[in-house]
Amino acid sequence: LSESHRTSRECMKELNRCLESSTGLAFFGLVGDRYGYRPFPPVIEAELFDKMVAQVTMNTGEASKPCMLLRKWFALDTNTRPPVYRLSPIHAHLPSYIDMSPEGSVKRREAEAVWWGQCFEPMQYALRKAAIKLLEAGEVSEQVADTFVRSVTEEEMMKGICEAKKSESSRFWGDEATVSNRSALVIRNLVGIKEGDWADPVINKYIDKDEAKQGVDEEAAELMSTLRERLLDAIPQERLFEFDVEWQKGGLDPAKHETHRLYLADLADTMCRLNMEEIVAQLSTRPLVNDLESEMM
Numbered sequence: 045l046s047e048s049h050r051t052s053r054e055c056m057k058e059l060n061r062c063l064e065s066s067t068g069l070a071f072f073g074l075v076g077d078r079y080g081y082r083p084f085p086p087v088i089e090a091e092l093f094d095k096m097v098a099q100v101t102m103n104t105g106e107a108s109k110p111c112m113l114l115r116k117w118f119a120l121d122t123n124t125r126p127p128v129y130r131l132s133p134i135h136a137h138l139p140s141y142i143d144m145s146p147e148g149s150v151k152r153r154e155a156e157a158v159w160w161g162q163c164f165e166p167m168q169y170a171l172r173k174a175a176i177k178l179l180e181a182g183e184v185s186e187q188v189a190d191t192f193v194r195s196v197t198e199e200e201m202m203k204g205i206c207e208a209k210k211s212e213s214s215r216f217w218g219d220e221a222t223v224s225n226r227s228a229l230v231i232r233n234l235v236g237i238k239e240g241d242w243a244d245p246v247i248n249k250y251i252d253k254d255e256a257k258q259g260v261d262e263e264a265a266e267l268m269s270t271l272r273e274r275l276l277d278a279i280p281q282e283r284l285f286e287f288d289v290e291w292q293k294g295g296l297d298p299a300k301h302e303t304h305r306l307y308l309a310d311l312a313d314t315m316c317r318l319n320m321e322e323i324v325a326q327l328s329t330r331p332l333v334n335d336l337e338s339e340m341m
Contacts, residue, residue: 047134047142049086052196059203067326068319071204071227075272077234077251079264080197084171086131090120093129095183096192099174110170113163134159195264198271205229206278226326228283228318229275230311237291246295285314 063070088096097114104110116137118129134141138159140151175192178184205227237251242258252264276284289296289307298305 049083049131049133052083052199055196055200056203059200063204066226068323069226069228069315072230072315072318073201073204073227073275074230074232075197075201075268075275076232077237077268078197078249079252079261079268079271080195082168082172082193082195084168085191088118088129090127090129092184092188093118095178096171096174099177100170103173103177104170110166113167114170117163117167137163193267195267198267201271201275205275226322227279228285228315229279230314231272231276231284231286232307233286233288234291235288240291241293244293246293250291250295283318285311287311 059071097111100108100110100114117132119132121128121130134155138155140148140155141159143152143155171192175184175189179186179189234250237247238260240247242253247253252261252268253259254261287307287310290301290303292301292304294300296304296308298308
């Protein structure tokens with residue numbers, strides 16, 4: 045999925061399936077300190093792509109690395125209406141990326157490093173800055189700009205908690221059941237992480253890091269703060285759970301730190317309890333189908 049840039053799309057499809065058909069909790073969101081992965085759209089309408097490239101050119105120069113990467117990795121597809129630019133599969137330019145043979149493991153890791161560090165990141169940053177500039181100039185809508193700025197985490201949280209609507213499936217499991225009432229949210233605060241060792245390679249998994257400054261990515265931190273506020277406004281208090289966990293070098297490790305073990309145990313117990321309660325509540329609101337189901341209930 046990652047090789048063909050379909051990971052985010054498939055995640056959202058699975059989320060929609062859960063919202064439509066889950067008997068228990070439809071969505072269990074965990075928000076920490078990291079705003080997370082921010083992919084750019086793999087398919088961009090040609091008119092918009094031309095605007096974006098023109099803005100990137102203004103920002104960085106015609107012969108800049110981001111401009112050359114965008115022209116290399118995006119290909120025009122005129123078989124659709126309107127025409128679009130499609131991001132090429134990674135193996136199209138880095139064949140070793142999909143070499144799963146034991147002897148190809150070294151070259152595969154090298155290809156992964158090239159894609160993420162030398163291709164994806166420069167394009168991501170350039171497109172994000174271009175989208176913000178075009179939004180400020182009134183050339184694109186906020187909705188369009190968001191597709192280049194927001195993280196997968198925000199997209200999933202907004203869908204699972206803030207934008208959930210009644211569906212046929214949720215009505216089937218109970219006339220008064222809405223997806224928003226079958227969602228839960230955990231806020232995890234890693235106390236002391238901002239004062240932690242920024243040379244620790246594990247810290248990138250827990251907070252957005254500005255590599256140049258060797259500190260917090262302030263833009264991502266602001267976006268995460270805004271997202272938290274929106275989620276707190278949307279989730280019912282009885283479905284909100286907050287944990288303060290002491291940050292330790294090396295990340296969460298229940299084997300080394302008792303406070304981490306207790307947090308993970310409490311989190312697992314909370315998730316299981318809510319899920320079981322919701323399954324029983326939903327099943328009790330609909331007619332029983334047969335004697336076997338009556339006996340089980």
